[in-house]
Amino acid sequence: xxxxxxxxxxxxxxxxxxxxxxxxxxxxxxxxxxxxxxxxxxxxxxxxxxxxxxxxxxxxxxxxxxxxxxxxxxxxxxxxxxxxxxxxxxxxxxxxxxxxxxxxxxxxxxxxxxxxxxxxxxxxxxxxxxxxxxxxxxxxxxxxxxxxxxxxxxxxxxxxxxxxxxxxxxxxxxxxxxxxxxxxxxxxxxxxxxxxxxxxxxxxxxxx
Ligand code: ADP
Ligand code: ZN
Numbered sequence: 215x216x217x218x219x220x221x222x223x224x225x226x227x228x229x230x231x232x233x234x235x236x237x238x239x240x241x242x243x244x245x246x247x248x249x250x251x252x253x254x255x256x257x258x259x260x261x262x263x264x265x266x267x268x269x270x271x272x273x274x275x276x277x278x279x280x281x282x283x284x285x286x287x288x289x290x291x292x293x294x295x296x297x298x299x300x301x302x303x304x305x306x307x308x309x310x311x312x313x314x315x316x317x318x319x320x321x322x323x324x325x326x327x328x329x330x331x332x333x334x335x336x337x338x339x340x341x342x343x344x345x346x347x348x349x350x351x352x353x354x355x356x357x358x359x360x361x362x363x364x365x366x367x368x369x370x371x372x373x374x375x376x377x378x379x380x381x382x383x384x385x386x387x388x389x390x391x392x393x394x395x396x397x398x399x400x401x402x403x404x405x406x407x408x409x410x411x412x413x414x415x416x417x418x419x420x421x422x
Contacts, residue, residue, distance in 0.1 A: 222320035226305075226346050228332040229356035231370050232396040235329040237272040238356065239303055242327050244278070246299045251325075253299040255280040256289050258307035260386065270303045286311035286342075290318075298324055305330030306340040307386065313345050320351075334385045335372035335394070336404050341385075358396035367396035371403065378403040 227238045246253050257270050259282035271277040283289050283302075286309050293300055300319050305312060305328045316326045332347065332355070334340040347353050358367040372379035373393050381404045383392075397403075 222323040222325065223351040224316050224320050224326045224328065224346070224349060225352040225354075226343070226350040227327070227329040227354050227356065228343060228347065229354075230333070230358050230367050230396050231331055231394050232273060232358040233356035233367070234272070234358075235331070235356060236270055236303060237274065237276070238354070239301055239327060239329040240270060240272055240276055240278055243299070243301050246325070251298040252294075252296050253301065254293060254297045255301045255303070256283045256292070257281070257302070258304040259284050260304065260307040283308070285309055286315045290315045293319060293324075299327065300324055301327040301329075303329045305346060306332075306334075306343050308342055310342050310345065312342050313349060316346065317349055331370060333368075333370060335370050335379060335383070336381050336385075337369050337402060360398035360401050361395045362397055362401035365398040365400075367398050369397050369399060369402035371395040371397040371401075378405055380405050380407040382407045 227235045229235060243253055243255060255270060255278060257280040268279060268282060269277045270280040280303065281292055283292070289302060289312065302308070302316070316328065319326050328346055330343045330346070331340055332343045360367040371394060372383070373395060374391070379392060
């Protein structure tokens with residue numbers, strides 16, 4: 215007996231901010247639509263930086279409609295029976311439950327396309343993205359250009375008032391006034407507020 219053919223799989227587009235993840239997600243979604251697949255696109259409601267809630271926009275201004283979600287459960291509940299392709303942008307903001315959700319969607323025979331940054335501003339693994347990389351059939355890690363030196367950028371530099379933000383800050387700054395730059399490993403700067411304090415103390419204690 216021939217086993218029922220099911221085409222489901224998971225593909226993840228990851229990398230630093232400005233590396234073209236949304237552009238690539240949009241490209242894949244558009245091609246799936248040209249192939250007359252039924253597609254649903256989701257995006258964490260935490261990301262309303264570009265194009266606002268309800269759209270996925272790339273930094274070059276292209277956009278498509280997307281359903282805002284606040285949890286993996288939202289994704290699971292909103293996927294329709296006939297949907298063949300499920301795309302999720304800004305996956306780093308979702309909870310760990312997203313791994314089981316996308317695995318189930320792929321098991322049902324759907325193509326799942328996920329985009330998200332794999333490292334937080336400290337350069338540490340970000341939310342569920344590292345685990346998504348582990349379960350994916352296909353991974354593409356994209357790079358941006360370091361705005362300091364022009365080499366390939368692999369790190370998210372958080373800035374507050376134009377200065378490198380300390381490591382002690384929250385991983386997700388809701389409604390924060392911070393900004394981000396793409397930087398290479400060498401130019402990535404994450405000062406520790408604790409180190410600054412220690413330096414100050416040792417300066418004060420230094421005998422004159
Ligand atoms: P991501 O989703 O990874 O944040 P986008 O797809 O939204 O990235 O945007 C990628 C686009 O951003 C690039 O094609 C380019 O036009 C623009 N861009 C702005 N700054 C940079 C940078 N430092 N390095 C590379 N591309 C950049
Ligand atoms: Zn650099």
